[in-house]
Amino acid sequence: MTATNATGTGIPPLHVRDLTVRFAGLTALDAISLTVAPGTVHAVIGPNGAGKSTCFNVLSGVYRATAGTVHLGDQELTGLPPHRIAGLGVARIFQNLALPPRTTVADSLLLGRHRLTRAGFLAAGLRLPAAVREEHRHRERVREIAEFVGIADQLSTPTGALPYGQQKLAELARALCMEPRVLLLDEPVAGMTADERRRTAAVVAGVRDSLGISIVLVEHDMGVVMRLADEVTVLDFGRRIAGGPPDRVQNDPAVIQAYLGAPAEGSAPAKSSVPAKGSAPAEGEARA
Structure with missing residues (x-):
């Protein structure tokens, strides 16, 4: 980016x-x-x-x-x-944490890619090739942004298990995922x-x-x-x-x-x- x-x-x-x-x-x-x-x-x-x-x-x-x-x-x-x-x-992070605590960091960040997703619900549900390719691109971008903010080693961790400071960084990363x-x-x-x-x-x-x-x-x-x-x-x-x-x-x-x-x-x-x-x-x- x-x-x-x-x-x-x-x-x-x-x-x-x-x-x-x-x-x-x-x-x-x-x-x-x-x-x-x-x-x-x-x-x-x-x-x-x-x-x-x-x-x-x-x-x-x-x-x-x-x-x-x-x-x-x-x-x-x-x-x-x-x-x-x-x-x-225009992306915003709030003072209070708003991350789903049981969702992995990777999936939480992927929520930030929603506005950029073009595949429809049916295509994603049926795992059509175009939808699968798009998801792969989004997950690669999530990893890049996680590396940028310094939480790439926590992508598989539930967000609620992160220390407070890293949860705030995850919120910042999710906002950046909106590009x-x-x-x-x-x-x-x-x-x-x-x-x-x-x-x-x-x-x-x-x-x-x-x-x-x-x-x-x-x-x-x-x-x-x-x-x-x-x-x-x-x-x-x-x-x-x-x-x-x-x-x-x-x-x-x-x-x-x-x-x-x-x-x-x-x-x-x-x-x-x-x-x-x-x-x-x-x-x-x-x-x-």
């Missing part, structure tokens, strides 16, 4: 314009705009309740926007159901040990650098965000308060105030505890 999708078409930018979501009078997102450049990692961060999950739910079709638009290149995603958005090349153009990662390192976080962050960096897939990342581990992100959008109370490269965002006064609170009158300004891009996260570092 290269920096193109399965059909060979270049990966387009993802444009979010004036995205607004209201629930019974409560504004969860207030005219949010951002652009995810092709083949980059764009992090969406902010304190709890800032609107990050709502934004992801609109991008993946779980929620409908009250106003605004989402475009993947020339294709409008606004208002499309989740399966249509997935069919256009996505855009990958939505919702807290991919949540609950991991420091070693698991480093390993998963390296895989995510490889997805961008080796496969050229655009990534939208929501993550509370600021060390991971600052090391991986090419661009950061910061939300607070449903509004965009800052955006730009990580080095600039981490020193933005509005961002520091949102995370740490306004300094007391007459005291020295609060300093950001967000580590610089490329630095290793300390144990117990500040989280969004």
Whole structure:
């Protein structure tokens, strides 16, 4: 897999314009705009309740926007159901594990190939030659992707028997099996040990650098965000308060105030505890 999708078409930018979501009078997102450049990692961060999950739910079709638009290149995603958005090349992994625990890793990853399967139910059930050949191609691709994320030696293992960190990698691999153009990662390192976080962050960096897939990342581990992100959008109370490269965002006064609170009158300004891009996260570092 290269920096193109399965059909060979270049990966387009993802444009979010004036995205607004209201629930019974409560504004969860207030005219949010951002652009995810092709083949980059764009992090969406902010304190709890800032609107990050709502934004992801609109991008993946779980929620409908009250106003605004989402475009993947020339294709409008606004208002499309989740399966249509997935069919256009947008894959998502959720914070909570969603793997069938008794199914082998290989078969779990094969589920990600469903949108690319052309053989019908009858042909597959009768094991017709064309269906058998297609299944073989899909299983070969599953093995390649499992090798890429580092779980190829676990393909015959039930997913429920994997350590937590490897289960998260299996979910990432299943999303990659869709051959996505855009990958939505919702807290991919949540609950991991420091070693698991480093390993998963390296895989995510490889997805961008080796496969050229655009990534939208929501993550509370600021060390991971600052090391991986090419661009950061910061939300607070449903509004965009800052955006730009990580080095600039981490020193933005509005961002520091949102995370740490306004300094007391007459005291020295609060300093950001967000580590610089490329630095290793300390144990117990500040989280969004």
